[in-house]
Amino acid sequence: MARLRLAALGVAGAALLSGCGLGTAGGFIPTGDLAGEVAGVDLSGSEVAVGSKNFNESVLLGKMTVLLAQAAGADVQDLTNMPGSASARQAQVEGLVDVEWEYTGTAWLTYLGHEDPIPDPQAQWEAVRDEDAQIGLTWLPPAELDNTYAFTVRQDTAERLGVRSLADIKDLPEQEQTFCVDAEFASRNDGFRPLLAAYGLGDLPDSRVRIMDIGAVYQAVANGECTFGEAYATDGRIAALDLAVLEDPLPFFPSYNVAPVVREEALAEDPELAVLLEAMRVRLDNETAAELNARIDVYGEEPVDVAWDWLVAEGLLTERQD
The missing domain is CATH 3.40.190.120 (Osmoprotection protein (prox); domain 2)
Structure with a gap:
């Protein structure tokens, strides 16, 4: 079923992605083996399309997901680095992207069109989760990381x-x-x-x-x-x-906790995707993100290399021995 779905989407997806100017990151992805608490995840025979927006933190999270899904045996389509929130959202709503990391504030205010944020971060995530469930998108639990x-x-x-x-x-x-x-x-x-x-x-x-x-x-x-x-x-x-x-005493800016968003159909076909995403989620906070982002933005490293190093350091990935 997954192969037929992705094959059908391939033609439509190529047209949409090129028509919207959605250049993606692609590029070389090193191959590793899963380790630690995700070592038993097996996505062999599955096809997973991973997306992200075009700023480095989003690309980084996308590359982490690509690396883990590939190590689990999935045939991964790398659609990271799509230009802008609207393009990334459209690609997932249209079924071209199975999983991407999204921010609760962006979804609530920009995608769903609400004027006022919900002050409590958990309540805001729950509200986004419930609305997006109506269009077949599943919001898994949010990370501590709040990139407001x-x-x-x-x-x-x-x-x-x-x-x-x-x-x-x-x-x-x-x-x-x-x-x-x-x-x-x-x-x-x-x-x-x-x-x-x-x-x-x-x-x-x-x-x-x-x-x-x-x-x-x-x-x-x-x-x-x-x-x-x-x-x-x-x-x-x-x-x-x-x-x-600068401090934001009102506060004006809502919470932008990041969470993995998966198409309901894709999650039903490959429920072990949630295990990989959960292993990332529990490790993501603002301090970690700032350190990893600095390696890209300040020192010029490639997001995929930073993603690889972090996953190995966290014990989720090891280099494949051929």
């Missing part, structure tokens, strides 16, 4: 301006109220313009807002090109560039 949005400022600038939280920005001189954000965040209903309104900043002129790739924002703040920059809370470049994270 944040805003950064240079440490020396924060001290000079006496700014510690987002609430302080409205009291600064206008020339200091400059921001760097990426295009997706600028258009989200949990993003930039609602944030400005929530903290009493109103509509800033375009001259004080720069739109750029998220990867460039951190360096732009460090270089003084803008005073404040959008960030992901678990990004390793925050510490590496000596940036300070």
Whole structure:
């Protein structure tokens, strides 16, 4: 059944992926053997399509999943690195992706269209789980890792301006109220313009807002090109560039706990997928993510190499002996 399903999706999927411009990571995936508590998982004969978005933490989680599923004997289709949340979501809803790691805040506010987050992280996950179950997507339990949005400022600038939280920005001189954000965040209903309104900043002129790739924002703040920059809370470049994270006293940003999302049909066919994903989940927290992300974002390592090293260090994977 799985082979027939994926073969049928292959033609439709190729059309959708190319039509939407969904370039994916692909590339070489080293082969290992499962170890530790996942050693007995057997996905031989199964076909599993793994997706991710196109920022490094998401790609990293996708590559970890690819490595484990492949080591378990599955024929894995690597669809990591799809451009943007909407593209990744569409691919899974359309049945082109079996499993990917998703963030509860993104699902609740962006995909499902709710205006207000649910303050309790567990309750928010449960609400997302229940709604997505209606379209055949199963949310497995969330990790401790909470990659919420944040805003950064240079440490020396924060001290000079006496700014510690987002609430302080409205009291600064206008020339200091400059921001760097990426295009997706600028258009989200949990993003930039609602944030400005929530903290009493109103509509800033375009001259004080720069739109750029998220990867460039951190360096732009460090270089003084803008005073404040959008960030992901678990990004390793925050510490590496000596940036300070502003407090969010409202709070405005919801929880973005990451969780594996699996198509209901795929999970029914291969229930042992959940064992692999659970082994990852219990090991993922913000400190771990920041360290791994720094290896990619700061030191230039490939996500698949970082994923491999971590899985081996955690005792979930060993090098295959031929």
